[in-house]
Amino acid sequence: MPVPWLREGMGSFFAVNSAVLVVGDGPPAEAAVSALRAHPVFWVGATAEPGVHVMAYADESVLEVRGQRGRFRVQLEGKQGKLWLECGNVVLAPSLKRTLDPSWHLPASCLAAPVSRAALLPVERGPVVFLQGAGEAEGAFSAVTALREALCLAERQVEVYFFFGDLGVSWPGLEEVHQEARNLGVRFIRLSNPSALRVDEEGELLRVRYTDACLPGSPEFSLTATHVFAGEVARPGPDFAELARIFRVDRDRWGFLQSDNVRLFPVRTNRPGVYVLGEARGPAFTGEAGLDAAAIAGETAPFLAGEIFVAEPWLRVDPARCSFCLECDRHCPAGALEVNRARKTVQVSPLACLGCGICAGVCSEHAIAYPGPETKSGRRQGKTIVFACEKSGYLAAQSIPLPAWAATLEVIPLPCAGRVDEGMVLRALAQGAVRVIVSACREECCHYSNGERLAEEKVRALKEHLGSMGLNPGRVTLVRASANAPREWLGLVREIVAGDGTGPGETGMEKCAKT
Ligand code: SF4
Ligand code: SF4
Incomplete structure (x- = not known):
């Protein structure tokens, strides 16, 4: 298609696939599928009723990925055998598997609910109680999620009490959330001995009692609450590691799929065309997956045209020099090398290349020209x-x-x-x-x-x-x-x-x- 303002040598249009692959089986994946309704979507791990734009693969899992942004080829494996799908972008939305922290001794009939669902419940005025940091099991994710959910409820004018033991958390942005929650009136109560806290039923309400054993003679703290939200054991599971390996996406030290830039581009990864959202990339409050999904829809919208313009210059591999050692492919942080094993050739994908020059630096044959x-x-x-x-x-x-x-x-x-x-x-x-x-x-x-x-x-x-x-x-x-x-x-x-x-x-x- 001739473009009037485009001069020869400025760049080229590349044909791209507008379909998006979504991998995940929880609310974050549902949010992604819903936000991407303008695209054809393949949903691996589908749990909800798919829309007309969705091909659901509930029983399949991802086996292998080839290609780069705009032209991914993904192999699935399931009961029906193996099949290949073609898509332009990928959204990774694995969910954390949760159980209530057994360190809290709550009555079986207690209305206790996991902290990550607090803001989803129809809580009107409260008071509500968060219990967090009783033991090692909860982990950082639960504490950060609890704080964010408490903040969501406080913004809705709900009276919130936050009982905590040892949170043991250092998370980017956590201090700001904590301060904001305090400003909105969340009351934080430190427990020196979390196992001394008791929750009993009182009709439709719950009575929370606590006496600080470290302060002899201190009075019993007691209040009735409409809801008690207890800390969870929630960590990234083996599926996070497996997806990171297959899609060549970095993970952070807690095991989450790592954002390219937590502030500027939170849904991007080191691999162009592979996105993460919600709790796949770190602690997320209710509704954050929806915001992420909208951001991803914005990133993938240009692919709906079926072609993308990429400006020159981009890297080229000189086939006469290349020895097909694949050092460039091993070190490329973006997985941007198109490797053709049958022909023993390598080319840089202009759609996926970040321009870091690492491939040129590791090529002992000087087959990748990177003038600078x-x-x-x-x-x-x-x-x-x-x-x-x-x-x-x-x-x-x-x-x-x-x-x-x-x-x-x-x-x-x-x-x-x-x-x-x-x-x-x-x-x-x-x-x-x-x-x-x-x-x-x-x-x-x-x-x-x-x-x-x-x-x-x-x-x-x-x-x-x-x-x-x-x-x-x-x-x-x-x-x-x-x-x-x-x-x-x-x-x-x-x-x-x-x-x-x-x-x-x-x-x-x-x-x-x-x-
Ligand atoms: S590192 Fe150089 S020689 Fe080796 S495959 Fe890449 S371009 Fe070819
Ligand atoms: S410059 Fe080379 S190493 Fe860097 S992203 Fe592009 S292809 Fe990969």
């Missing part, structure tokens, strides 16, 4: 070359006035520190640089999942290589800093420049030039 400022030639006599990740070290360097001693620094941006390769460093040394510093993100803060670890491995290998050539291994160093710590970054660089003893007299340029 790091490849320029020139004299670097006496300079300190800093190859800096443009999302951390480079931003730090740009945001601080550099002092006089830093006049010999040449800070070169890389899309990711994992892009650095041996040739780049040796070339800089051969051009006369005194030393090379690779500036990476802090540990586990890499925008591209594994770039900072890769950079560390490469610097270690380079040091060994320099040592084997009779050069000072200290001439290549790794520093880690974040973008918002420019003084720290400058201090680390200053330490290296002042303290490694590498002077212009021991550059070993001739040896480098021969390599």
